[in-house]
Amino acid sequence: MSALTLQNIDKVYGKTQVMHDVSLDIEQGEFVVFVGPSGCGKSTLLRMIAGLESISAGTLFIGDKKMNNVPASKRGIAMVFQSYALYPHMSVADNMGFSLSIAKTPKQEIKQRVAAAAEILQLTPYLNRLPKALSGGQRQRVAIGRAIVREPDVFLFDEPLSNLDAELRVSTRREIANLKASMPDTTMIYVTHDQVEAMTLADKIVVLRDGRVEQVGTPLELYDRPRNSFVGQFIGSPKMNIFGSGDLAVQNWPHHNTGIRPEHLEPATPKTAIVSGTLEFVEKLGEYSLAYLRTATGCEFTVKFDRSINHAIGKELHFKADHNNLHQFDSKTMLRVD
Ligand SMILES: Nc1ncnc2c1ncn2[C@@H]1O[C@H](COP(=O)(O)OP(=O)(O)O)[C@@H](O)[C@H]1O
Ligand SMILES: [Mg+2]
Incomplete structure (x- = not known):
């Protein structure tokens, strides 16, 4: 009971x-x-x-x-x-x-x-x-x-x-x-x-x-x-990035949106990147920094860096993420797919 x-x-x-x-x-x-x-x-x-x-x-x-x-x-x-x-x-x-x-x-x-x-x-x-x-x-x-x-x-x-x-x-x-x-x-x-x-x-x-x-x-x-x-x-801060299939370098999931938390994006080369974007703004919070970027397709996203981020505004940066840290949501219902 x-x-x-x-x-x-x-x-x-x-x-x-x-x-x-x-x-x-x-x-x-x-x-x-x-x-x-x-x-x-x-x-x-x-x-x-x-x-x-x-x-x-x-x-x-x-x-x-x-x-x-x-x-x-x-x-x-x-x-x-x-x-x-x-x-x-x-x-x-x-x-x-x-x-x-x-x-x-x-x-x-x-x-x-x-x-x-x-x-x-x-x-x-x-x-x-x-x-x-x-x-x-x-x-x-x-x-x-x-x-x-x-x-x-x-x-x-x-x-x-x-x-x-x-x-x-x-x-x-x-x-x-x-x-x-x-x-x-x-x-x-x-x-x-x-x-x-x-x-x-x-x-x-x-x-x-x-x-x-x-x-x-x-x-x-x-x-x-x-x-x-x-x-x-809603859960997690800063909030999870949501990418449309066209915003990512891989197009395996045409009817999905992909969620990736800012703390799960790691620097990559153009070849290994899942997502790339232009650096627009940086907030230095002491222990870590938050970088705000935009993909070529116009999707804004956030990346949590350690404090040493030193890239110039306007630079293109590349990121990868562990497969386990990708969240697939149906692009219509926004319900988790896997
Ligand atoms: N006495 C009331 N009469 C009419 N609508 C109300 C009344 N109390 C709350 N609401 C409405 O119910 C909804 C939920 O309100 P509430 O429970 O106070 O939300 P929360 O606590 O999550 O901020 C809101 O849309 C609010 O406008
Ligand atoms: Mg209340």
Whole structure:
């Protein structure tokens, strides 16, 4: 039995259908990331699981119980939002314990659960402070702590890092990874539009586009064998190059487009090259450089170089790629062919 099962879920707002036939199994203790571009339906799906949105069609099970009409407060779920409001006049401890005191949990138990959550989140030294005396990252941890104290079976996060600056995002991301390790039986669903967060945190990634599931798999499954060119280009950075058959030196696959990641193109001679292009622009990023090129047929592509790239703009360069690193997509359906 899965911890959470979605069967053929649709969501309709008025006349607009925003989720289409979403089916998914999530195991207990799994960390699942919903990823996709803005507007693809990540929050809507999460809110339907939480009980904050109705389910237009299909069935949601938590364990073996049908949950479609069970109120949010009875689903054993806690949710952490992107923008979190802490009570400014309450201490960290009171903010974290607030939902428990509303539920008339005994004071001693509140204290214990708050202390345990503070320990996991490294907030113990700050329990008596007011929110205004905390950094942005610490405040977000208090918001997570409020959810932990409820001891949910399922933990939902909706882009919890997107209001933090870049450095804090990286450190808070590590804390979320630690949180997952310290609560191995708690199922977690995490929504982000950031493929790096998805790759680094997920046991399982669900890629969404326009309200549909495009692919479900481990981070490396999606990187190695994307089901279609959308997933190929969404997972991995910089994004996968897609070449038409006429853009390549070999024409073995007339009805295919070929995907090659920027990190998989290597310098070659004109004879051994699979693709050639004119260098248009270089970005030096310290550890590596990105070269932006264009084939004679007009197709733009990117190549990841080590830092020593020293070619003049306008020069023609040649590249090869290992056969295992070529992704063939049908040029009509853009579905993976092999
Ligand atoms: N209350 C609503 N009424 C009508 N349309 C909505 C409502 N909420 C979300 N949508 C639409 O549903 C789609 C998915 O939105 P959302 O789940 O917020 O996407 P994401 O979280 O992936 O950015 C969008 O097209 C959005 O405009
Ligand atoms: Mg959203």
